[in-house]
Amino acid sequence: MLDDNNKVQKIKMQANGILLSLMLLISSQSLCQTDLRGIWNGRITTDNHEAGADYMISIEEHKDGIVSGKALLYKPNLFAYAYGVQQFFGTIEKGTITINDIQIIDGRLPTSQYYLCFKLSKLQYKQSDGQESLSGNWTSETPNCLPGKISLTRLDEQNTAGVPEYVLKAIKRYGTEPGFRKTTLSKPLVVDVSNKILKLELKDYLKEDNDTVSIFFNRQPLFNKVNIKKKAHTFIILLNSDLAVNELIMYANNLGTIPPNTSNLVISDGRKTHNLLIESTLQKSVAIYLKYNPR
The missing domain is CATH 2.40.128.120 (Quinohemoprotein amine dehydrogenase alpha subunit, domain 2)
Structure with missing residues (x-):
């Protein structure tokens, strides 16, 4: 009789767990589908x-x-x-x-x-x-x-x-619209990464035309007026684990000789590489959200 009671109790606990999981899933789906703007x-x-x-x-x-x-x-x-x-x-x-x-x-x-x-x-x-x-x-x-x-x-x-x-x-x-330094921000490019230490490589997309950009990490200046060349600028960043997401902003200092300001940004987390085409203007900067998901 005791064994039967234990089995019933275990089944109830499993059912409650499944119900809770379903409620959380429905809640999450509902929120994702709700326009919070x-x-x-x-x-x-x-x-x-x-x-x-x-x-x-x-x-x-x-x-x-x-x-x-x-x-x-x-x-x-x-x-x-x-x-x-x-x-x-x-x-x-x-x-x-x-x-x-x-x-x-x-x-x-x-x-x-x-x-x-x-x-x-x-x-x-x-x-x-x-x-x-x-x-x-x-x-x-x-x-x-x-x-x-x-x-x-x-x-x-x-x-x-x-x-x-x-x-x-x-x-x-x-x-x-989200703004930064008197420019609007593009719809963010969301990049999932599995490491807090990231290697970034920035180079010209097609042809060197004197494009210059400044890079901001979580709204703080990281590099100022980087001249984009075919040879990649390589740098390492450490994500702030206290933030829900970490933000990179590519801010165009000029348009070069062939507008818009274009560059190629490669983000590597040691497991996966993300290749991004960046196009910014004097009116619009590019926002990249780095979302840390450890595996």
């Missing part, structure tokens, strides 16, 4: 503190499990017209949106004592009674930035009651 508004708080602020994110790109956009923090009840805007990008996996703040792009802080935290946020999507929400936790490596929670709902841009006009202007100031 748009403005989300709500609150950001700090654990064990009453301090909090209004918080808004604008998801401007959502493709192949990658999101990017801008985040804005404001506190109109305390500092009128004060705000800070950060660029972010991240991934969607197993129903969780993980986003990283990577760069401060705009801001009007009240004094030098106030600063923005660079956050790693893990948010869950939910739809209930016709309302869409994102909520979860955030942490930060920025000194004195304690962890907390984020709660957002999708903003109906036809009804923005309660949102200050200067906030909406600030979040839209750089347009609805």
